[in-house]
Amino acid sequence: MSFLTPFFLWLLPLTAIPLIIHLLNRRNLITIDFSTLRFLKLLEKESIRKLQILQILLLILRTIIILCIVMMISRPVINGIFNLQNSGESALHAIVLDDSFSMAGSRDHVQITVRKILNQIPDKNQLIWINTNSGLQFKGLREDIPPIESLVKSTFLGESLINSLNILAVNSEGEFTSKELYILTDGQYSSIKELNNNSDQLGSFHIYTFIAPEIENNLAITQLNIVNEILLPNDQMEIEVSVQNSGVENIENRLLQLIINEMIVGQQLISLNPGNIKIFTFKTALSKSGSHSGIVELDGDDRMEDNRFYFTLNIPNRHKIAIISDSKESSYYIRESLQALNKFGESLIISEFIDFNSPQLRMHEQDIIFHLNPEI
Template identity: 30%
Template sequence: MYFLYPAFLFALLSLAIPVVIHLFNFRKYKKVYFSNVQFLKEVQERQASRRNLKERLILAARLLTLLFLILAFARPYIPGAQNANAGKQQVISVFVDNSYSMETLNREGSLLDEAKRRAKEIASAYNINDRFQLLTQDFEGKHQRLLSRDEFNDAVDAVKVSSQSRSLQQVISRQENLLQNQPGAARSVFIISDFQKTEMINQ
């Protein structure tokens, strides 16, 4: 079991509060006057076990209430298949189509500008220690190396329109060539093009 906010587990220390209350609250004595001491002894023996059970149930209720409240804030979860790559460094290859068709304008600028924004959004969704490949229609040698997230964002900003035009299969093959050299890492492929959608392939 894992916790989304494990820092809240420090609040488990507060479970000591009901215990302290239990120890002091139930030790308050009241003076009751009896003319017959033997009668007092019989009353005490008859009620002792019942009183102890009541006190323990109250203590258990308080502890469970606090425990469930803390767990609710910590948000426990059991990782499934989609969390199999948790904790493993990921390598992400992002293709940004910079062909002439990406010069088409829309309400937010050119399609190339939109593709750049989406590429940065993809990078921001991953951890800071993950590594990225930026690929464009140019198939430049520098696009074969892995970048940090900041380097990736800078490289995306530098992308310009190109006269080159590659097929989808060429792009995927180029991405796979790099990813095959990263054994043990979780690998993902993104393609952003003027068909105006983003595809992702997990490997």
């Protein structure tokens, strides 16, 4: 006989609880004052013996109940002629790891948890390992799994659990005595909600969810957006930065910096409550065209991986703009507006055409095309 979850066998000492209670009750004597011993003669020896036997039977029954509960959750398997335990078909174990960016700071904790899980899985059992972003990482016998360090990794993405559950459904077909699913996540609301909404796919699995410990002090830069559609030299641009408080503490007066070409061009002191997301805006201008490297940076906290966001600003030497209109009058206002932006004629090359069939129009060379009064 073997056990699918032998970890719970550590609960076997609990079977001694009824015996301990029985012995303590025997020592708990109650003194009752009475005037005569004649009533004790009414108690026959057989009645006392029956009472003692009843107490022993109750003790045995209580012990058996606790033993059965421990054995039930340990899930014993009897090895017969067809030894499923050795063939690797006795049980299927699947590990789904949330490798999104929010798990980056819990790498050590995840590795420790995974090792504990793997220690409970027999070498000949089937094992599937799926990362939410990276997909299927391993499928085979437990004894053939690659080093844990190569499987426990994080990405800069935020893929949902739905894709992982679909991969699991495809790769878990077959006859098994049991199917065990271990989900390791940071317990964000979106992940738990998806798991509940897709519970029908997991009807044949016993599910164990391991939640990574919460981070106390952490701000994360989640997104960056360049508001301007056209970038011009010496023209003001707006950069929006989304910051989330993914910790459990209130953050006040944390420094947020905008750095372009290794020069600090903007600073803000920001404050956020736990779980909140807020957009902060920087305004700046660049005097030269070309490619410019940028960084948005937060002061240090418990997780450094999400404190920087790298981006590139590409300002062309001159933007090529084509205006397609059937007359000069209809394009007058947009032409004058563009000329106002075109300081000294250095930023924009504006060309006008009657229609798309004009031989001088090379659409692949244009950055922007305005088509006025198109036929619908």
